[in-house]
Amino acid sequence: MANDLAVPGGDKQSFFSKLFKKKEKPFTGEKMKVGIIGCGWIAGSHVTEYKKMNDVEIVAVADLVEGKAEKFARKYGLKCRTYRSHKELIDNEKLDIVSVCTYNKTHAECTIYALNNGVNVMCEKPMCVTIEEAIAMTKAAKESGKKLSIGFQPRMDPNFQELKKVVQSGELGKVYYVQTGGGRTNGIPTPFGTSFIDSETAGIGAVGDIGCYSLDLVMNALGYPKPLTVSGYLNDSFGKDPKTYIGHPEYADKFGVDDFAAGFIRLEGGICLDFRIAWAMNLNTPGDTLFFGTKKALRVPSTPCWNGSIPKAMELSRVNQTTGLITKKKIKKFASPNVFYLKIRGFVDAVRNNTDVSAPPEQIIYNQAIIDGIVRSAKLGKEVEIELPEF
Numbered sequence: 001m002a003n004d005l006a007v008p009g010g011d012k013q014s015f016f017s018k019l020f021k022k023k024e025k026p027f028t029g030e031k032m033k034v035g036i037i038g039c040g041w042i043a044g045s046h047v048t049e050y051k052k053m054n055d056v057e058i059v060a061v062a063d064l065v066e067g068k069a070e071k072f073a074r075k076y077g078l079k080c081r082t083y084r085s086h087k088e089l090i091d092n093e094k095l096d097i098v099s100v101c102t103y104n105k106t107h108a109e110c111t112i113y114a115l116n117n118g119v120n121v122m123c124e125k126p127m128c129v130t131i132e133e134a135i136a137m138t139k140a141a142k143e144s145g146k147k148l149s150i151g152f153q154p155r156m157d158p159n160f161q162e163l164k165k166v167v168q169s170g171e172l173g174k175v176y177y178v179q180t181g182g183g184r185t186n187g188i189p190t191p192f193g194t195s196f197i198d199s200e201t202a203g204i205g206a207v208g209d210i211g212c213y214s215l216d217l218v219m220n221a222l223g224y225p226k227p228l229t230v231s232g233y234l235n236d237s238f239g240k241d242p243k244t245y246i247g248h249p250e251y252a253d254k255f256g257v258d259d260f261a262a263g264f265i266r267l268e269g270g271i272c273l274d275f276r277i278a279w280a281m282n283l284n285t286p287g288d289t290l291f292f293g294t295k296k297a298l299r300v301p302s303t304p305c306w307n308g309s310i311p312k313a314m315e316l317s318r319v320n321q322t323t324g325l326i327t328k329k330k331i332k333k334f335a336s337p338n339v340f341y342l343k344i345r346g347f348v349d350a351v352r353n354n355t356d357v358s359a360p361p362e363q364i365i366y367n368q369a370i371i372d373g374i375v376r377s378a379k380l381g382k383e384v385e386i387e388l389p390e391f
């Protein structure tokens with residue numbers, strides 16, 4: 001399967017629904033060896049999808065917490081070795097692929113160690129916490145010659161791809177303004193404890209956790225123009241309130257990240273990006289995702305496009321500036337496939353066939369630069385510039 005999910009024969013909807021139902025063909029070659037670092041919730045989704053594949057085997061899993069890797073292996077029926085850290089796992093195994101499923105703060109460390117030791121990495125989103133980490137990860141991927149992809153599964157959705165197609169077709173004319181973001185009304189993520197809200201483990205809050213999806217949705221559609229400057233704002237009033245946490249008022253003291261972020265970003269090519277994201281707010285949505293072009297505008301319905309999914313038909317509109325007449329056209333909505341399977345399958349195929357990965361670090365570093373810019377700017381209380389090395 002091609003990594004960009006080019007669809008043979010055209011009709012995406014029937015292609016994806018067949019792919020989702022179809023069992024993989026038996027495989028007689030050498031299976032690729034996979035390791036899992038971090039045994040929390042998202043690691044379960046990686047394992048579920050790897051287990052559907054005939055050409056890979058999970059040989060080892062690791063977690064820092066005593067007994068967690070063993071419990072995880074039992075839960076998913078894995079007959080594999082277990083370790084207490086990413087280093088132990090990589091030092092003791094001969095791996096082709098590792099899934100980095102740790103909390104944000106250790107994405108960079110685990111990814112760089114794996115790449116430098118010759119292992120291809122599927123790292124979960126957000127790429128990392130700081131721009132320095134993102135630069136080091138991108139360099140490690142380049143210098144090692146190994147593959148690195150970031151876990152943006154919405155990229156595998158045909159609606160997500162259709163958005164890019166429309167924006168890139170030129171139908172909108174020159175795009176000069178984009179509004180995006182949204183988020184949850186009361187969704188500070190604490191079902192499994194405090195790893196998403198403690199600055200020691202998460203490093204960043206809503207801005208990285210779900211903000212990275214909205215940013216990828218629009219930046220991917222625009223062709224990932226370079227971010228130049230950012231003016232950012234962060235808030236933490238819901239996160240710091242003990243009443244937010246049913247049964248766990250003590251989590252409020254642990255809260256060390258943001259529960260709301262906003263940013264005004266100037267992009268290369270004279271485009272400005274107006275972004276906001278929330279884990280909690282007193283409103284169901286701050287609005288749709290909008291692309292303003294000189295010929296047409298495009299509306300992506302708000303809920304829940306902040307997470308990269310497009311649940312309702314997108315709409316193009318044009319206003320005749322002489323008569324004021326508005327013309328609207330809906331864009332066909334495709335059924336969404338199992339994007340988690342496609343994310344992992346695409347990465348395995350890219351490693352096996354030496355083809356491009358779906359979310360390469362050279363693109364996602366811009367996503368991370370915006371997140372880092374928002375955090376820096378919010379701390380300084382003024383606009384900041386973004387400077388990135390050439391790769």
Ligand SMILES: NC(=O)c1ccc[n+]([C@@H]2O[C@H](COP(=O)([O-])OP(=O)(O)OC[C@H]3O[C@@H](n4cnc5c(N)ncnc54)[C@H](O)[C@@H]3O)[C@@H](O)[C@H]2O)c1
Pocket residue numbers: 037038039040041042043062063064065068084085086087101102103104106110124125126151152153192195196209
């Ligand atoms: N793509 C998605 O849809 C999606 C969904 C949920 C979470 N995520 C991302 O996945 C990551 C993990 O989320 P989660 O909910 O599974 O978190 P979690 O906190 O439940 O699990 C992370 C685990 O990693 C372990 N860990 C940390 N550093 C380690 C190291 N160096 N070696 C071994 N183990 C280590 C921790 O002990 C912990 O058990 C986050 O960055 C999150 O943003 C992605």
